[in-house]
Each structure stands twice: as structure tokens, then as C-alpha cells.
Amino acid sequence: GPPPPPPLSRETGVRLVVATGLHQDVHYAEDVLAALRGRAAEVFVAELTEGIGTSGVRAGLIKVAGGFHGLDAHARWVMSAAAEAHHATGAPVAVHLELGTGAPDVLELLCGEFGVPPHRVILGHLNRLPDPVAHRQAAASGCYLAFDGPSRAHHATDWRMPDAVRDLVEAGHGDQVLLGGDTTTAAARSVDGGPGMPHLLRRVAPRLALAVGEEAVRRVLVDNPARAFAADWR
Template sequence: MSFIRTFFEDINPQKLGFTYSHEHIVCVPAYWKERNADDLLLDDKEKSQKDVEDFAINGGKTIVDATAIDYGRKVEEVAEISRATGIKIIGTAGFNKSFLWSGKIKPELKPMIGNYETYYEWIEETPINQLTDFVVREVEEGLEGTNYKAGQVKFGTGYNMITPLEEKTIRAVARAHHETKAPIHSHTEVGTMALEQIEILKQENVSLEYLSIGHMDRNLDPYYHKKVAETGAFLSFDGIGKIKYAPESARIKSILELVKAGHEDQILVSGDTARKSYYKHYGYGLGLEYIIKKWVPRFVDEANKQGFDGEKLIQKFFVDNPMRCFTFKK
């Protein structure tokens, strides 16, 4: 049977429901903590939980927590939020982009990954096959020694570049995907290097229908989006609400351009809400309710006015497409 792996159980994909495909719920990244970047520390479980409750109240069912080990996961706290709110959580194994790896590793993780001081040291000195084995364990046994298993594997790359160590993690994650059948998510910095990531995954014989590529709305280039979509990958428009990068009109236009080109089955939408100032109950921001409560009605209105079926597209972006994207391959 096809399944999606959540924190508490493997579920039938039909049970996924309305899904945010890229968020962060509770996390304290070592890199940002060491630099006293308080806005980037989601360190209050109760406040995070209130935002998740807002999502649930408005009809949300599932959140993909895209927090990898090098971004300061708080696995037990996220599990408690899932239990308290009824929101299903899909966890993430794998790695982020390399500039974050200078952060110091939590002492409690060292028995699992070795006595390294930083994530950079660990990734640099560990053979690919051992990194692969670590990712596999997080999918098949549990995140950071817990019983909560990852439902996707992740890698990341920097702005307009892929470093040798980032390529190493891409290959490790690709091999973990083959072993576990878990779907793959990629971080792109400002929406760059997606096609280059794809070339490496092709070398690792990855079928791109199991890949979702993040931050595509940080690079609002319709030609580029179509080239990525033609590979079969999912495109994640996960910066909704971040007007400092682009107005919502530009995001909606780019999404509808992909729909016009026949790629409506490859679009995911989320908020990547990874700052206190983005959260309603930390910093009076838009919060996790924004997309489902305010953005969705606007999108439906704009899509309908342009001759599309807005409600049908919302069903695809938040239910049908995540249902396929996060299913473990057969």
C-alpha cells in the first residue's frame, strides 16, 4: 500500500487533508543562536502551538516540518504540538545549505553522529555512505533517537552555487531516498540552482516525480519555472506572505503561468514561517492562519476572474498535490 509517513503513524495518502508543504514549528538553529539572531529562534513551544491551533481552526490538517538536523530541531516539542492540536506532522531527515554548518553540534547528538564540534566537520569528514546511513536511520527508526520518523529527506544549496560538500549531501540524500523510498525536498537559496540540483539527482538515478524544490517564488522567472516543471519535479511556492520579497500578485501570476502551461499538478504552496516576526503569537505577524484564511480566498478570486477554477486549483495545491508528493515511492 502507498503511504505517507507522519510523526505518529504511516497513513493512507487520502487522509492527509489540507497541507502546508514547508514550515518550521519549533527550532533553535545553532548558527543563529550563536549569533544572537533572536528572530530566527522559534523557541517557545506554547506560542508555536497557538499558531498551529489557528491553522487547525481554519481547516488545516497537516504540516510538513522541513527542519533538518542542522537547523536546530526540537522533535519532542513538535510531537507534543501535534498530539495537542491533532495536526499531522511530516518530519524531515537530511541537511540544509552549507553556510549553516558552522554551528556547533548539540552534545546530545554526538553519540549518534560522532564527536565532531560542528556540522561542517561532520559532513566534511564522514564518508557519503555513512551520511546516507544516518539519513536512512532517521526515516526508518526515528529523528535524533526518538520514535518519530521522518517522512521526507532533504538537502540544500547556496545562492548561485553548489559547494562540494553540498553536492556530497545531495548524493547522500539521493541514496537514502533509494533505500527508504522517502520523497525528497530541496532547499534553493533565492530560487537558484534548481536545474543544477536536478542534474546531480539524475546522475543518482532519482525519478524527479519524487522531488519538491523549495523557494521557487524567490525567483519569479516564468521561463525558469517551466524548465524546472518540465523535469517532472514539484515546485514549492513557499514564501507566501513575505511581501518584502515580492507582492502576492507576482506570486499568483507566476503560479497561474505554470497552470496555463499545464503544470497545475506540480505546484505546492506554503509559508516557510521560520521567524518570530512571521508568527502571530510570537511577534504579531501574519501567522500560520494567513494562507488558509486570507491568501486562499484572494487566490480563488483572482484565478476565477482570469477564467480558472480557483477552488479546484486550491484543492490541487493543498490536498491532491501534497498527497502525491509526500507518498513514499513503491
Template sequence: MSVIRTVTGPLAAADVTGPVLAHEHLVADLRRDTDGEAALLPGAHAAPVTAELAALREEFGLALVVELTCRGMGRDVATLTRISRESDVAVVAATGWYYEAFHPAEVTAARDAEELAAVLVREIENGIDGTAVSPGVLGEVGTHGDVIGAAEEKTLRASARAAVRTGLSLATHCHLGHGGLAQLAVLAEEGLPAHRVSLGHQDLLDDPGVHRRLAQAGAYIAFDTVGKENYQSDATRLRLLLSLLEAGHADRVLLSCDISRHGYLTAEGGQGYGHLFRSFLPQLRAAGADDDLIDLMTRRNPVRFLTGTRTEETR
């Protein structure tokens, strides 16, 4: 039986009967000198996050959130556990390292990728920060260009090795959609099969040819910043997604909103975690997508990704 590791314990894949948000943040701290608002803090924002998830469970049947806040990003699994219990929505926690601007000192201090891989394996096997909560995915492992720098290659290889050794899948951060082909090449060198890889933020890259190449290689293509109109219009996202679907790659698509700062919450006037369901999916249906296709992209695909299942066994 395929099992997903959540912050409240193992969850049978067959028990995920509603949609999944494949790339989100429920607790995060990405504040820097140039951006003091990029945060979802436990004290200030956990309550509105919980309320949003509970409302989405009630209205749309939201079953699971893949929460990709990792080491150095303000991860807080105690708060994730509380949000999950109070909203009655399952949450998967992550481990790994974001792109270089957010690398903690441990990345620089490590001699090589192997030393960092051991850090991740210990966390996966023993729990996060002294808790009983184990990560259910590697991510969001970051690079920030078409050419991968030395520090980011070290963390990418470390994460791939940890994924190979533990059986977890791996989600990446492709900065503004760039670098997916280079990431996939490194991950393949480390022996991680493409069907256990999700390449992030591909909806920010207006290049259907790259999307097709990544999908043909077997990786998941994450259209995961839906609603972030300041980065890309949803009209462009829809065009890119339809191109990928027309090429026959519906089974490679993951969808989400990547809520990463408190200003995106509905309580503060933002589009919220539900933008995918309330706005984007209706547009996709109007373009011809039926319920089975929507279920494939929002439920069966993310469950297959998390469990490392090659064929579509989740019905």
C-alpha cells in the first residue's frame, strides 16, 4: 500500500479523495533587508491560514497540502501540525535547502554534498528538530538560473542522494521557471528517477518546448504560482498549460498557488490558497477540461508524485 508521510502520521494514498495543493507555504520566513513582508509567521498568521484551509476543505474537499518550506526558510513543524489538526487538512512537511540567497551557514560549512545528504537522511529517519514529524518530500530545493552554481549544485546533489536513499520524491525551485533542464540532468546523474521529480514554477517560463522536453523525460511540470499576476498572468499560464495538455502530458502536471507571504492571504485581501479552485480551474473547464482531467492534475498526479508511483494506480 502506498503511504504518504504527513505531519500527523502516515496517510494511505487511497485515502486522499479530494484535491491536493502541490506547492504551498503555510509557515515561512523569507524576509530580507529588501523585503520585510515575505513571511507567514506562526503567531500572526497561523489562524488565518488555518481558516482558509478549513474553508477550502468544506467548499472544495481540499484533502492535502504539500508544504515546501525547508531548512533556512522558517520551517516550523509544530505549527504545521497544529494547522493540519485544526483545519482537518493533511499536510506534508519538507526538508532540503532553498536557493543560495537563503542558504543557512550549514551549507557553507559542509565539506561536500555527501555531508549534507547525511543531514537530510537523519532528519527523514529521525524527525525534524527533535520532533516525531518526518518530512514527506524533499524540497523546495532551489537554483536561480539556467546554469547551476557550486553551492546550489551541492545542495541539489545532497537532496537527490537523500531522496534515493529514503524513497522520498523531490520538488525543486526553478527561479522564474529557469534551470529545469539543468536540474533534471544533475538529479539523473545522482540516480533519482524523473518520475520522482517535480520541477517548480514552470508556469513562469513562457517556453512550451522546454515544458514538453521535461515532461517527455518523465518529470512533473509544476504550474504552481497560479494567481501571482505580478509574475505572470493567469491568461499566459492557461495558454502554456493547454499547450502541454495538447501535447499529451496531462499526467505530468501539478497545480498550486505558492502562497509565500501574508499579503496573499484572503484575510489581507489577497488571492489566497483557493484561487486555483475559484478562478483558474473554472477557466480551464471553460477551455474544455472535464472533471476527470481536473481530478488527474489536482489529485492523482500529486499523489503519484509523492508516493513515487510510475503508473496511474490512484483512482
């Protein structure tokens, strides 16, 4: 069975899920990546089933990253390992889309070539490319679509998010929408003065409700993530 929740989760009543996986190669020293060649899937599975390092804390999802309008060799290698780890554990796979681009390439690779069920894939940062046609095409696959909270880095497109969500809800994809904050820019006040995660509930959620209604916002904030991040561990 699952380990007991960490103190912060017990105190707040909020479920916390940590990720295994790898970001784009620019974020790592070459020796770190070299040490993972041929064993990335093994490491992902171990962090999902045994724990991360010696912490005893097990990951609950696999996080990977695409590139700008495409996938390089590193991204394909990482996604191959992520798919292998998914098939071994049932854990969902979340994907960083660079500036919201590349969703078709990711879905063709993860779901088409590697056989990850679309409902186990979460595409992130879609609001950074506010293209309703691209959003509906991605949603048609059956995957989850994650929209970020505001940040200085993406202020130019943040205001388009309520309309993007409304478009998906009206197209029948309201059960696939997720809302979050990109914590590297939005939550760390010391980094860029972003409004942080509380802003999502205090300001963003009421604004979203004006576009899609309270019931749809509840689905986005409660019901959808409960399904997206659930896993029947094998």
C-alpha cells in the first residue's frame, strides 16, 4: 500500500504528488545524463516504487519535456524511458510543452509509438500558445490539458486562459482541463514577484467561473486532478 502522507500533507489536508523524470538536457550537466544512459526507466521505476534517494518518499508521476515545436533526441530518449516506466507502474506522464508548442509530436510519440493511453498523459503550459484549434485537437486525443496561473514570463498570454478553457468546455472537453501554477516563475516571490499559488484560488478561480461557471471550475480544481493523478500501482 501507499506510504503515510508527509507532515505537510497531513496538516493541510492537501494531497502532494512529487515527480520523477527528466527535463530538457540544458538543465543537467553531461555527466548526470551520461550516468542515466541505458537505465533511465529503471531509475524512474525505482523512484515511483521504492523512493527518491534515501528519503523514502515515492514519486507519483513521471515528468518529461518537449522542445519548441518539436522533439530532439534527448526528449525522445526521456519519453521512451517514461513510457516504459508508465507501463511498469501505471503512473501518469506529465509533459512540459515549450511555450505551449509540440503537442501533436508528443502525442504521436507517447501515445502512438510508445502506447501510453491518452488519459494517462497531461500536457502542460497550453495557454502559452493560445490557439483554440490546437487545444481542441490535443483534447480530441483524450489527454488532459493543463493551463498555468499567471507569471511575469507569460503575462502576455495569461489573460487568454479563461476563454481557452471556455472553448474546451463548450466543445465537451471540460473533464480534461487542469489548472495550476508554474512554480518556477509564479510561486517564488523572491525570483520574480509572482503572485503565487494562493492567487489561483483567490483571483484566478473566480475569474474563470465568470467564463465557465462554478460547476466547471470545481471540476477543473477538484474532480479532474483526482482522476488525472490517480494510479492503480502495479
